[in-house]
Amino acid sequence: MASSSVTTSRASRLQAFLRSPDIPASFYTNTTTDDNVLAVAKQFDILYQKYFPDRKPLFLSPNNECQRPKMICSFVRPTSLPYDQLFDLEGCCQFVADYMRYEPLHDPSVYDDEYDDTVEQLPLQIVSPATALDWQIGNCFEMSLVLASFLIGANFNAYVVVGAATKAVCLSDQRNIMWEGELPKEVNSDDEVEDNLPKNNPYVPLIPEKLTLRLTTDPDPEQISMTDSVTLSLADYAKADDIPNVRGGTVSPIHSWVIVLPGGRRSLSKAVFVEPSTGQLIPLSASDNHYTSIEALFNHQDYYVNMRPEAPVSYLSPDLADGSQWESLFSYANPSDDELDSLAGTLSATRRAFVSDLAATMAAATISMGEASDSSRGRRMYIPNLWSNELTLSRQQYESRYPAGYKEITYVNAVVRRYAPYSQSDYRILEVIVPDAEYTELNETHVLYAHRADKLRRTSVFPSPAPQSSCKKESSILSSNSSLSLAKAPGGPRKIVEWYEKGRMHNTAVEGLREFIYEPGKQRIMKFYWRARRDGLYCRTELLYDANTLRKVKEFYKGRSDRLWYRSFTFGRPSTVRERNIHNLILHGPGSSSALREYPRLDPVRISQKFLRDESVSARKDVAKTTFLRPASEAKSSGNNAIPSMGEMWVFFHYDAGSILRPYHMFAKPSSSVEEYIAASATGKPIEPPVRVVALPGEEPPSALDLYNERKWLSAVEAACLMEQRVKSDECMDIIKAIEQDHNKVQPVLSAYDTLRNRPKETEAERARKLAEAARLEESRKDYLAPYIAKLETPADFDGNYLGVRLSVDQAKQVRDEALQELKDRLIQRGRIMQSRMDKEKEEFNKRQQLYRKNCDASALEGDKDTEAFALYCKEATWRMKVLDERLLQHIDHASDKYNQLAQRLAEDPRLSALYNPDPS
Template identity: 25%
Template sequence: MSEISADKLYKSSVEFDGVPNEDENIDDVLEEEERPFSYFDILDAPRSLPDPVELTFEHLKEVGYELGLIKLCWPDIIHPIFENRTNFPVRYLTNNDKERAILLYAENFRRQFCYKFKNRKALFLASENECGVQKMVSTTIRPTTLPYLELETWESSARFVADHLKYECLEDPILLPRHLYSPHTTFLRQSGHAFELATALCSLLIGVGYDAYVVSGYAIKDVTLRIMSRVECPHVAEEEEEKITDKGINDEKYKLKPPKDLKSKFLQMMEQREIDKANEEKERLAEEERLKTLEEEKRPPDELEGQRVHSWVLLKSGERNVTENIFIEPSTGFSHPLNSDLYCGIESVWNHLNYWVNMQDCTKGLGCIEYDLTDVTKWEHFLVGEPLKWRKQKPKDLEEEDTREVYDEKHLDMPISWSMRISIPHDVLMRRFPEGMRTTNYKYTCVEEYAPYVSYDGIVKRITRYKDFQCTEVTVIEDHYENRQDKLYKSVLDTNTDLITEYFQRGREDAVTKHVYYKNVDAVDAERKIFFNSEARYDALSEIEVELDKITEYYEKRDDRLYYRQVIYSKKSEGTNAETSKGVRRPIQKMIQKYMRDESKPASDDIAVREFAIVDREIRLKFHYGKGNVTASTRTFIKPPISEMGEGMVFKPELTFGYQAEVGAKPPRQLNLFILFEEQLKEEEKALNSIRDVEIQISEFLLLRAHEMAFNKLDISLFNKEQNVDFRSGMLEKEEQHRACKEKEVEEETDYFAPYLAKLGYPEKLTYDQALDCKYACLNDFKNMLVERANYIQKTFEKSTEKLQNMKNYYTMYHENLTPEEEAQYFEEVNNMITYLRTLEIRLTRHKDLSPLRYEALLTYLNDHPMLTNLY
């Protein structure tokens, strides 16, 4: 075979339309074209190789990480340093024999898997811990039960993990993580990547009894990067129903019917056509706006779609009332159905007992996958053995020999977890977030969350709602509070109307539960609504509605059946505004009161509406409707001039007029009308005083609210050791005093000879006679004390015995006349007395036995005393 130069081979292969180069002979080219094609000509042709790449240890490590290789050598790590930590348990630094066997098993399993499934990515079987030691991922899970009721359910546990642990993205989005720290270290660092967060959450869920698994798979970009701007906010705005407070009789049904409409139907049709056109145009614009919004909210295209590695938790049904299998995202704490489009595929799942590889096709969605891990055709087991709860035949159903074989199985099982037990102090649990607060941007919403007692005003959550997807125009700001002394727990600001709604918990002295007012309007007569807990007020007031020239009050369940009162003030003028600003009370034009029906009275005597026309000097009454009546009785009183008012007021018939709904009823007597008129005058004065009290209450409430907002204080429980500074300082002081007392008792020794030295003035040295006298005085006093104590116990025993005998004699003589209660009381007293006598007897015996020993101990103490050395 003739040798062909590489240059000629290249030129012949790149010739365009068979046109030869100028430097070549046409015959040579034609000869080469007629020659049959051969790969040997190409292989034998000289070629230029790329420059050699220097292969380093780092390159090999990168290749090992990508292939998921498991190290089969275990060097000793003596002094590990991890984020300024050096004190690690031994199991963090080494692998025991069982862990080494499981790693060997895992490497063999990985090789077989890679040989059989060449197109699938590497499995996440083992990873390095914080000390650089490779551990099996199943042994990283440490089932833990924490002593907090806040973490008893999967919802609360998932929410706590999402709040407490800061999410870290993977270094390379399409490669498995290079390390997997223990759950204990993850909670200490308060951060971790998806696999560490899933492992920590799975440890908590398994610890409280759930059937949870860590999932290794693929997710969309928003999930792997924790982008929440396209997620609906979980804090849905609450819509309150309008409360209907006026339950009076609706007079609309008694109005006359309107006249027949004589308008042209053709004109009506033309108007309706214009209205329909306008509505169609509005619907078209709304549809365009909706499509535009959907386009803005649509996820942008991702070149790594379906390749981004992620980890989450699979919660299976069957345990603790879990009815269906669900996914839990540890970075957000939200649950998702199995057919969620957030997850693209599953490679494997594992818990603290075993490891399973998914053998099913995920292209149709994860909702089509079967999650029966016992099906070996769908899930490949890492270890042969299965948990006992999955086996069809339980050990209790087998015979004794078969049961022994079940418990003595020879297959390899998963080693126990090498991780330390998860420890979360109570103050860390209450702090909730790593930095005490966290901000999350949801779709149309920004949520700022704070731990309790972090902010001086007690705010724990601020929800800002926007009108557009770009979050440029604020519509509502909703603040949530805790532990405030003013009992405020929520405040909502509508930026479109500047309307503020404050919500209060029960427990305020003024019984306020809700306050609605406008921002930057602090005047007493400004429009506002104040709601009360009517059950906590003596006047049963439930709501006050303040408008420009009137105040409306609503009551509930009053004894006098009043449920509505409205006060209408005179129109304001410039002079009136000036007077009001100086504290002058506003003149009242009229007052209207409404009452519920009192069935104990006739309808003609039961007042339904009472109107005090202050300016017109009239009192107008309207009574309730009688049964079968379409009209109601009315009565109007005209007040006489002020000069005639008083005790000597003369009632004239022309001062009143009215209408009686009952057919054939006799006209009321003048005396009854006079008495009714006097009652209404008293009610008018009473209503005026009540209204002025309400005005004062409104002023005091607004002044109190201004003070509470300016100088807010938080309530701290006596049992809250972390926040109650006074309680903590008191406890520390008490502990210090107790410790000092204990140390004093140890350091100081009681000197029984000191009183006798005090009588002599504490001499430096005693003479022989003084020492002898003091010694025998001390012994005699101690002997007398022992005798007196024995005599006292003996006398008490004799008196108690005599008392018991008297009780028995009394019972013998009068037991027939005693009631069962007196007899039971007698036996109880006798039993107590017998127990007391037995105690005295034991005490006397013990005293007699110990007296000689105590005397000998005192004698030994005196013989060794340094002041009595001249006696020997």
């Protein structure tokens, strides 16, 4: 009903409620206690209007759903539900604001006229908190009642406030308010220190902060206790007489919200306002920006009237015991003459007359209700609040969170969309649209996910400055499941960033993808959880010539035993259609060509590796960088004329301390072109590749054998780099393919404790059939003939239903005889048990009596102790024998009746009809 109630009008919802046959009688009737409370409230209102005719009317007895007047305090129904969030102040307030949809008291157009006093009228009818919670929609009073009921149930000292507020607050218009939330701060994988603490760790607040040492000359920090804070508030309020009326000449729209005062949970030390439509906590010092005045506040126990409504809200005293500020409605404690004299300096003559008349009226009401005993003095009147239904929330309703699972809020700087878990096909839970940092006229979109099997937790889409309507961009972002397909679309975003949680797997191995950054036409970056990978790769950057051509690949490593920290592969521009297709396939994935046996290869024209310093080796012999260049013939085929005529292998060593020079060796490689091979074969002299050796001054050059070994080592390193390049390229394409598949078909992750979604899906008819089958089997197990029928030979297709079996004459006779014989045996056995107990009791009595007679003379000498004990035993034994005798006689009388009843039941049992009602044919 809640989902349909959100979209229907209030009148339609009330009509549907009144048509319900389950309305309790308390909704349209009042008890004697209810009438007494209403009478007291009416007397208070009469006196209030008499002494303060210029004040607004009090909100005391509105009508409920059935147009029955109820005391407003009885609408508050303190409730404690078994959900952790409802026991926290911020969590409870935010849940009510999210779960219910706000409905203004009046039509929004009425608030535009600042002289229309319609917005000052109190509602004549409000619904109970249970009904509002079931509808998931309500006005400010109804949402405040629901919130106060939950807060009081969680042991907070909460009150519903009746007053006036600004137009934006009354309409819950946040379009002129800055979004105070913030997106999660992402930690880059290339940072030296990573945050290993789990998110939402409950033990983090228990870790003590690092103490700061203070000098003896430093002043002590100021500490304000709760008593001091109340005193300061009273001191500030003392200046309120000098403050002009804040109402002005315009009207003040009526509104309701919640105030939470100290005195409940220890975690709250200062009073705070709560706006139910947004869940925002507003301190008293900042309340004037939201609320203009307070008329009264109430909870389930009392109703307090603000006697100085002209003062600003921030100057009001939070102490309800302050008689100069608040007047209680249901307090039976009459002020004494001393108290009136003490207040004479602060109360006006009108106020003193009102208090005196109110005390007399309350005393008369007490006498008329018969509660004038001494025990009732000094306590408040009982306010019945059990007329309304209990506030209930099932686990499914609690997790649905928002009306229809979705809620959108528009701020001046952002549009925030919140979704219930598992309500969307891509399992998004939050979407934030904010102005772009580079192009302020465009908006960037940030989407947060949860419970996804691919571990995706956030996607950020940054718009392209290409001319395109914002509506079209936003709709494409919402409709596209894959960010990669969104980037391929014409006029797509300029940048897409995706963040993943730990534990992402690929082919039973840890893939470790942490962050995926794609800038179409510029670069593509993959960052990894390098501690989870065997090779220590933490970043892979692919630079592009254009959107379809790969230029360079950079790989960064950490924590490797070979001290490798950088590797890069440079590719030339494609010169043929085949090469262009290979580039396009590598960048965009196989797409629909998922039947490829192996991915295409791209040979780099340049390979570079860089290594960290090894302190155990001399810097002149410690390799810092290796570079491999392809021969010129291969470079020409790639269209790159900057490559030398022969392939080269370079090895650079580390710098010495304080040196600006470092040694390096260059080994040329013979070209692999066919023309040069034929020329060398014709001359019969192989071309010896040249070698360039640059050594530091004073250092001997390496020998020919060392250079030969070094050349072989470099050739092996080059082959290993090419093999590693192919492995990493295949892994990159696998990741792109997996991301595409995961986005197109999102799989959820369900907790083992999620009983709502782990339940197998079945229709209502199937579930009803299973319940009926279980009930039938349970009834069959309780069948009185089941033990006897089970002894018979049953057919192979017997389903265990003993109630529907049909027996032959011989089988029926066997079942009947066994049932009657077993009952007869039980009755006889029970009679024998009673008789044995009777005989045992008589035997014990005779033994005690003979023992008493033998010791009769000694008992006379000792006194009457044994005589009194024997008399008490005789009394108890006689009573036990009498009870046993009566039970035995009763058993004998009823035994024949039970036997006859079973015989009659067997004769009427349809399963034995073959014995009692044989077929005449």
